Every structure is written in C-alpha cells, then in structure tokens.
Amino acid sequence: MAALYGAVIDGILTGGVYALMAAGLTLIFGVMDIINIAQGVLVVLAAYLSYFLSIRFGLDLFVGLLVTIPVLFLLGVAVEWLFIRRLRSQEKTAMSILVTYAVAIIIEGVLSVTFGVNYVQLHGWYVTRSFQLLGFYLPYIYVFGFLLAAALLAVLFVILYRTRFGRSVRASLQNRTAAQLIGVNVARVSTLTFGLGVAVTAAGGMIFGATNAFNPNSGYDLISRLLAIVILGGLGSIGGALAAAVAMLVVEDVVAVIWSPVWSDVVFFVALVAVLLIRPVGLFGRAAARAQ
C-alpha cells in the first residue's frame, strides 16, 4: 500500500514537471498551429547545459537556470525566426513537423558529438539526499522540482493573464486572423511565444536530468510522452495539458507498481488511443471549426 501511495505522489511530482514542458508545447501549438517535435530533444539539451555548467563551473543546478533559461529562450526565438517563419501556409502542418524534426535531429547529432552517447546524470545535494514521507523515501529534488515547475507555471500564467504581451498571445490563441485585425503583431507574438515555449524546457531539462540518467537519445522518449500529454489534454489547452500530465504520470507510476514497469509505457499510449477513440479532440480540446 505504501508503494501505491509512493507511486501516486511520485506521479504527481513528476507530472508537475511534465506539465511545465507540455505547457510550452501546447502554447506554441495554440498560437502558431504547429507542433514542435524538437521539444523533447530541447529538454535534453537543457539538461546537458546544466550538466556542462555544473561540471565546468561548479554552478548549482538551480543557479544555472539563470543561464539556461535565457539561452533556450534565444534558441527558440532563433529557430522560429530562421526556419518556422519561412514556411508557407499550405502544408504547414506537415512542414512544421518535419522542420522541427530536422532541428531535433541536428541537436541530437550535436549533443552526441560533444558529449558522447554515454548516460550521465546531474548532481546536487538534493539529488542524493532523501526524506521520508508516508513510509517511503523521496529525494529532495522531486519536491524542489515540483515546486519550481509550479512556480514557473505560475509565472507563465501571470505573463499570459497580466501582461500586454499575454493578452496578444491569448488573442492569437483564440483567433489568429481576428487578433491580426485588432492590431496584434502576430508574427512577433509567434516568435516570442516560440521562445517562451522553448524556455520552459530549461527548467524541465534540469529537473529531468537530475531525476533520470539521460543521453542524447532520450529526446524521443520525452517527446512521445509530451505529445501524448498535449493531445490528451486537447491541443492548445494549457489547463488540459496540466491535468493530462499529472493524470498520465500517476497512471504510469501506479501501473509500474501494481503490474510491471515494462508495461507502464504501453499503458501511457494505450490510454491516449483509447481517449481519442471516444473524444477525437482530446479531453479539453476545442471542437473543429464550424461549417459556414
């Protein structure tokens, strides 16, 4: 029974971190109508950046975020500006997926060349030290990571709901054309949104890297989960992504405990397929455009 509680708590804590990464993905989709396949490998890139800063300069992982968040933000802006913006509107679905896939492949290649393919993990006192909760040991990083993710999600919401930029983003989320008509510079909003959506991977990557061993290949595993989460939550719905992230991770951890870790991954995707069979737009997704 303790194991089950543990699984639920673990699921909620890691779910919060996935929620942060997925929020970036779904935000980008909502505003720009594209899916950033590179999100997974960007998380890994962020983890490697934290790794580099801590190995090379002895920087604490959380302090390192002061560097990695701006770096990833700028990287996101650059990718949008260099590649995404140039896509023509027709076939944009396919094209954007392929372009971001290509970016992912390049980043994966660069990481393999620089860091090799051996697994590494991030270190800090909170990674090794644990505390006891309901009769089960939990490394501090899980709690710190969850709190960080929650704090950053709060920041994201403040940006979206309390700033001018946020208002433009929400307008573009609702209706791109209409936003344009009321004077929103959708192109600039897109670039900044992409930067913002990628910037969250900095924190996500650090926590991921501190709770998992990773190598340049880990991006595939991540992106497949993130995609499942955002689709399940309903593309473009941040609240949906949060709920789906926590639900999926809890289900996965519980299945791992009561059945077997081998099948917990399968359950993850089977749950996705099952939900889509009943509700093709996901749990909180908007219905398709109306017929005029």
Place this chain on the structure above:
Amino acid sequence: MSALLEIDGVSKAYGGVQALSACSLDVAEGTITGLIGPNGSGKTTLFNVVTGYEHVNVGAVRYRGRAITNHAPDQVFKLGIGRTFQLTRIFARLTLMENMLVATQHHEGWARSMVRRGSSAGERRRALELLEFVGLAGHAGEAAGTLSYGQRKLLELAYVLIADPEVLLLDEPAGGINPSLIHYITERIRELNRQGRTFLVVEHNMEFVMGLCERVTVMHQGCVIVSGTPHEVRADPRVLDAYLGGADDEEEGAGAA
C-alpha cells in the same frame, strides 16, 4: 402543394447561445423560398442541421415525408439535397473540371470507384455543359484556387448541380459579389427552377430576395417569425422589429463568425 422539405421544431444550442429554438419551416416542391433574418439568427445553422453537418437532439427534418434527422452529409446529399456554403468551399488545388467530377460519384459503389478511371466521357461532357451554364467553361483546366470570389460561388453551384439534386439550399449566393454577377446568378436560379428544382435561399440582399422568391421566411433568434409572400413580409412590422431590435445580436453574430 405538398411540402418537400419539412423542418419541425428543431432546436440547437452552442453552449449558452440558442442558435435554433423550436424552428419549423416547410419548403414546397418547385418553389423558390427565401430565408432572411438578421446576422446570427440561425440561418446557416439551419442549413447545417438539414444537410447533416450538425446534430440535433430536439426536432425532426423530413424529406418527402421521410425522416432524415441527423443523417450524415453524404447520405443527405444522395437523397437529392444539395447545398452551397456561405463562405464558399471549393477544392482549391483541383481543377474546375475535377471539382465538377467530385460530386458525380455519389451513385456508385465504392469498390468500383477504385478500378475505374477518374471520369467517363459522358460525365465530362455534362460537367462542361454545367460549367458553360455558369459561364466558367473557359477555365475548366485551371486550378479552382485561382478563381475570384464570385466565380467560386458559381463553381460551387455548378458542382452541386452535377449530381442533379432536387432541392438546393443556397447560403448567400449573392453575398460579396459584384452586381452584374448577381443578376447573372438570379437568372441561373430562375432557369433551374423552371426545370423543376426547388430552392431555399438565404440572402441579405433584399432586392435579390424580393425579386427572386415566391415565398419568404424570416428568422429571428433561432425561430421563424413570419412567412409569406415578399409583399406580406415587407409589410409586416415584426420583420422590421427583428432587424432593428436585433442590432446587438448582429454584433454577436459577426464576432463569432
């Protein structure tokens, strides 16, 4: 006169917006019926319900006395009810000729469509005739995406006609096109009507409606409020009320569209 198409107490809500509330309407065979009403009064929604693009839980739609409520769009079409869309929907990357041929397959088995060629000579001839009829034959080989807005409306009319529907629901056939073309469209509709086809036409252009339709139905806030000859409708004070009182609805409708 028997009603060819009967809409009986249909209701449809989107969240809090009651797009249709117990809306009833009969369309008699061989007539041209006008359907008017302020923006957001539910005209397009009514079309969507009849043609299977929207589901309803309340009310019934009957065609020749047979219930067709909530039938799928392809089934409704096969029964002989064709429609055009307010914002025209054509196949932009197909040629005009190919656009015409899409609707010819409704009476054909699906397995057979795999092995046969794109079109038979007879179908192409008929398609060309209809393109001629709407004045687009010269563009038959061009991609439909190159057409102007008005031409798209004509193409949409033509490619629906190729399936020989008995009833045509036209959603703002004259909306946003230039006046000379409007006259042209009026003529085409009249001629088709003489051949025995029934029309239900949504339009904001009063001149167009009053000139073309034998009967006019007015909708307001999801209900039919008046039905009669153009003359009667014009004289009815409720209609004026609907249009003037519906001013705030109008803004809502425009915002959501």
Place this chain on the structure above:
Amino acid sequence: MLPRAAGLGLLLLGLGALPLVLSNPTYTSIAIFTLIYMTAATSWNTFAGYSGYIPLGHVVFFGSGAYTLAVAAQDWHLVGGYGMFLLIPLAGLVAGLLALPFGLVALRTRRHTFVVITIAIMFIFQLLAFNLGVTNGSSGIQIPTPLWPAATFNDPFYYITLGILILAVATSWFVRRSRFGLQLLAIRDDEDRARGLGVRTGRVKLTAFVISAIPVGMVGAMYAYFIGQIFPQFAFDPLFDVSVALMVFFGGLGTVAGPLLGAVVLEPLQQYLTLQFSIGDLYLIIYGVVFLAVILLMPRGVVPSTRDWLRARRTGRPDAPEVEGDTDRAAEVAAHTGSPT
C-alpha cells in the same frame, strides 16, 4: 504519352540491367536498400500525397512485415533459399490487416492529432516488439541465410524487390488516375465538403491507408531477409518515417515520380554518409541539415518545381500563376484534362 512510356521502358531496362553492371556487392546492397526505400516512399505517398494526411507510423508495417518473415521462418524451421520469398506476400497481408484497426483509430482524427496518434501507435508497437515473447525481445531473431554464391548473392533480392517496387508504382499510378484518387484529392482539399458531395470519406481514407501499408510490409520482410537478422530498434526505427517523408517531400508530395526520385537521391546518400562517418553522430547532423535545406529551399519538391519551370519556358511566360493551393497540381491536371485521354 509516347515519350513518357519510352522513358518508363528505359528506366525499367536500366534498373533490370543494373546488377549486371554493378558487380561489387557493396553497390548492389546499396541498390537493394534504395529499391526498398523507393517502394516505401511510393506507398507512403499513395496515402499521404493524395489524402493530405501525414502518417509517421508506417514503420509499424515495415517492422511487422519484417517480423512476419522472421517469426514464420523460425517457427516453421525454414531454410534459406528461394522458398523464403514466398513469405513476402504473407508479410504484405499481415501489414494490410494491421492497417485496418490502425487506420480505423487514427483516421478518426485529423491534422496534427493524426500525426501524433500515428507516432503514438508506432511507439506502442516498438514497446510490444521489445517486450513480447514472439519477437524474442531485444535479442532479436536470426533469419536463415541462403547458400548462394557470393558473386551473385544479391541478385535475387534485387530483382524481387524491383518486382515489389513495380507493383507499388503501378498502384500509385492507378490510384492517381482513378475516381478513387480524385476522391482522395478532394479529401485533401476539403474533407467535410467532399463528404457533403457524397464521398464516403471514411472508407476512402481507410482503403488508401491499407493500400499504402501492404508494399511497406513486403519490403520490410525483404529487408529482414536481406540483413539476415532483426531487432526491435531497427524494425521499428522512429526515423524510418521521417526518412521516407523527406524523400517524398524532396521529390514532390503527391506526384508519382517524386518519391522515386527522392529515394534514389537520398538513400544512397544516407548509406554513403553512414559508411563515411561510421560514428553515426556527424551523420545525424549532416542529414538534419540536408533535411532542413530541402524543406526550406524546395518546399514543393524537385518534380513539381521542374515541371513548372519547363512549362514556363515552353509557354514563354516568366512564371506559372500562383495558386492559393499549389501550382504543380494545377499545371499537371491542366495538362491531363487538356489532352484527350
């Protein structure tokens, strides 16, 4: 019409004679891999190019085909030889049968959700391949090798793959010209509208999906037999679909010749790069860069761009008119409907 037929004949003749010219097994191996990818790209395009849906899970059919052959050979204690090729239609059948439920689930969704659900189903299959007993997990399955002389060892593989390719291209071509193909193209442009014009969109999409799965399963089996062993990470490689999609986009989505051209150019390049940079990482970077360059510089692919250019030269106009959709289709169809058939 005549030059096209002549060109096709010449191409076939050239492909048929290739093993006689290339005696080096390294090259014939590359040729076989290229044929495999030509088939996969052609079939992928038969669904994606015409319907506009972009699936990234066709590797499921490739892998299932591969495992069909491997498992059948193992369970029935087959020995290497020509008889093994009889398993290839079986692999195609298995792929086609799998495509039915796969398509039924995935085709309920559209656009991005469709892409993602195909990826999800791909991961489900990959995990199954790693964990089910029948696939022997990550230790993989060895496939009996034929005892053919080394000098001509590759030839049977080559010719039979060529046969599958011809089948796939013929299918693609027939679909393109059939009424069924027109329905698919209508779905690509506006699915709901097509439905409202009597097109049974669900069936049409599903049929196209199954049709496009079968040859992929067949070449999957061929791949397994040729390599001689099969592992989950190769049979269900997530990069498979991306490579295939890149080939199709490079050549021209929705054209018959495009996928062939894309595979002929990119697969040998891929093989060369892997041989050249055996570490495999530099190869990823180069591949990604080529990929980006193709998509950004030639978004419509080589075949449509070239055709427009030729047409513009012929008609003396500086450039083809820009269409809201895409011009290549317009040009192509104009040529098609303009000429008596």
